[in-house]
Amino acid sequence: MGTREDALGRRLAAAADRLRLFVRVRLGPGLRARHDPEDLVQETLAAALRARERYEDRGDGAFVRWLCRVAETTIRSVAEREGAAKRTPPGERERLSRILRLAGDDATGPATAAARAERDERLARALESLADDEREALVARFFLDRTFEEIGAAAGVSTTTARRLVGRATRSLGERLR
Secondary structure (H helix, E strand, O other): OOOOHHHHHHHHHHHHHHHHHHHHHHHHHHHHHHHHHHHHHHHHHHHHHHHHHHHHHOOOHHHHHHHHHHHHHHHHHHHHHOOOOOOOOOOOOOOHHHHHHHHHOOOOOHHHHHHHHHHHHHHHHHHOOOHHHHHHHHHHHHHOOOOHHHHHHHHHHHHHHHHHHHHHHHHHHHHHHO
């Protein structure tokens, strides 16, 4: 494998935990009952490898957002293959921003990995317990880096309403994480 492929492999490995969390949250309980999230993570990684020539490198944050978009496409494809009804996939306080940034932290080591896995599990459970519109807003804002304008347009509401929705969702998530 060449240097470029090695670098891509390292980036994919570093982003894998955040991608797993994203897939689990976006999958929803219905599809999760029929599909192992890890299988969809693997499908996403394979699709990302196939599409790597179309990716324009804009840094690690952009790379993770790109992977999340690939995962979203993979999940939609699985739902469509099942003949599932088409649905929009699910999807600021400093503390929530910090928690979500930590979810993307790629520090390594057994203790760090165990702590990260426990933290990600708590975060995933808390996100899954939110109302659909709240979960969608947080995923769009913090995983896909969408603006309030984009969130509002996708939800069919004003930018101000989208900002309030993200704020309400942030408070709800914070309460669940306490």
